[in-house]
Amino acid sequence: MKKILLVDDEQDIVETLKFVLEGEGYTCYCAYNGEDGLKLAKEIIPDLMILDVMMPKINGFKISRLLKFDAKYKDIPIIMLTARIQDSDRQIGEETGADVYITKPFDLDEVLSTVAKLINNKSEKEEQKEQEE
């Protein structure tokens, strides 16, 4: 079972995503602020993270940067969610290493297909690595 970590201070969004993703057969872990999210990410090493940008304590950009610059966690795909559509934010998101950037309000189908694609990519890469070894 693939593990997905959801981090957003809006509980309703976490709950909705959790409901849909669990319906698709993923195991979901939830955190409601940046600090807990980062701790949980290091603890469970999820197969994918969905991160909100605007959060109390540590914001999404920072979490993403911390994880992507750490060899242990850099392979975790990150989907960044934000309410702002400013291009500058999009760029910062990309620079911090988020794999995909989705603006709120999002389309659930878009989230689902993105999740599936990123997890597939990751599995393929891991298989390749194993074969090489």
Add this chain to the structure above:
Amino acid sequence: MAKILFVSNNNEKIKHYDEFLVKYSHDFSFASDTQMFFDALNVEYPNILILDLSSNNIDFSQTYRKINSIKENLTTIAIINNNKIPPELQNIVDALLTEPLSDEVLLSTININVRRKESIVRLTNSNQNLSKSLYQLDVLYNVGSQFSTTLDKEKLINIMLEGLDKALGFSVACVLTFKSENEPLLIINSINQISDRLLEALKLRTVLNYKSLFENKKMPFALNIEDLKTIKYAKNPIDDYDFSVLRYDNMFAQINLSDNFFGFVEIYRENTFTNEDAQCFHTIAQQVSMPLKNSAYVQEIQRKNKELYRLEHLKSEFVSIVSHELRTPITPLKSALQIISSGRAGEVTDNMSRFLTMANRHIESFEKIINDLLDMSKIEAGKMDYKFVATNVEKLIEFIKLQQNSVASAKEIELTSHFDDKFVYVFADSFRLQQVLNNLISNAIKFTKPGGKIEVGTKIIDAKDITCPKCFEQEIKSLHGKYLQVCVKDNGIGIEEENLSKVFDQFKQLESSLSREVGGTGLGLPIVKKILNAHNGVIWCESEINVGSSFYFVLPVATDESNFWILHKQLIQQAKVNKTNFVTFSLTSDEDTIEKLLKENNLIKDTYLNNSVKVKKDDKMTLTMVIPDSDECAAEFLKRKINSTVLNDKAGYGKCDIMFSYTTYPKEND
């Protein structure tokens, strides 16, 4: 009465004339030889000099020089017998009398000359007065013309004081004004320093003067000596003025703005003032009131402007905050609806699905309204960020056609595209340009009846070949060069001619039953217009009722130059928003290597170089760039640095001309 010096060696004559002339109350003295003559002149100059040329012991030609040197204030009468007048004296003698001489002739000659002298003195005096008046008039004129050069209160008062100083020359001038309602200010200009106890005395005097002005009447402003602030300016900081100043002659004038009290001015001078001085003083004091009044108006306008600006800002802020807040709940709302409609939360009946669709539709339009509001508030605050890259418009149009096709075909509307010129690039923010095209096409779908046709087309056009309805001509006029023209043409309801230009105004959805039916904020087209303007583009439309509308917009075809001007605009916009300064910098060189010079010597950041424009004309290369967040000092420094680098290697870089202009933003809203 005149002072008469009689030069003669004839004692009889001396005695005779002494008696005779003293009788007519003239002051008589004599000299009987050359030495006495010079001695007499050393004691006092006479008014009238009578030379008895028959005195053979006196060499009159020797006296010539002396007489000539004082002849301005002297009347010289020569008495001759039968001898000749020495040639040296011919030119300096005013009257020549021959002997035998009657006393009456001598007396009348003396009297005529005395009267003539008196009238000359009078004339000289009035001449002096005239030239003084003329000077004062000149000063008045100058002051008057200077008053019109500024609206700054302090500067106006300074001009007034300068004028008073020039025209009248005061020792001390005190001006009382009210900086604001309760801030009385005493400005003291003086030649010497004002001693502390004189300052206290002047303050007290000012308060008393002020109170006496409004005796038994209500004073416009309260004035206590403790609250009275003072500013002192002294030309000569070494010497001090003390109480003696208070004994000087002084004049006082009230400064009124229309009927309102503004303040007063008082000047002190050691010499007494004449009536003309008083007139001049009052005229200058009156003259200052008009520009001061204007300055008060300007201040009021500026204050109101600031307030308006603040309110406008507050409004934008409010819209921005509210929109953000409204936007937040859309996400869970949309997701929840989607979960239910997808059946994940349980079976959906036909009725449920009908209402879910309805809810979805409204959430989507709600979202669009909020996005529009957010965009508009961002544009108004100047915070819209654009990322200009070379963009192919055909691709964008094809992409949007795919997106909108389902909506169009649901309404049985045919959506087609054609491109006269292919592979044309413009510098644009593709996300925003997509928004523009989406807006125009979805508008066209909205206002076209089922079965209609919408056509999107592009072509390259020269600015001078663009045609548009009259109300848009002004904007088109400013364009030059090659443009990509995009047209979205429908055969919908059309727009009345008088409303054509209004469609781009904020919150102006045209009044019609259909527009109410299709809904919208009326912000769509204004946003489109603003986005295109930021791209140095222009939008306009043509329409005919019940035949259809065509919306056109043009964007400059991508060249280094068009790119620069778009970036230029954005950088200036950013400087305005961030309230920073910017410098525009131009380098002209007869060598193409100028860019290499800047790069190789690390003179200018690469980002600025990348945002620069190079224009080659008559074998001269001009490189222009905008450097945000910079100042005049930095520009001057950069100029010197470049100049010295060029001087070191003339052969490599040729001759350079460097120009820069420096602008600070914002000027008015500090």
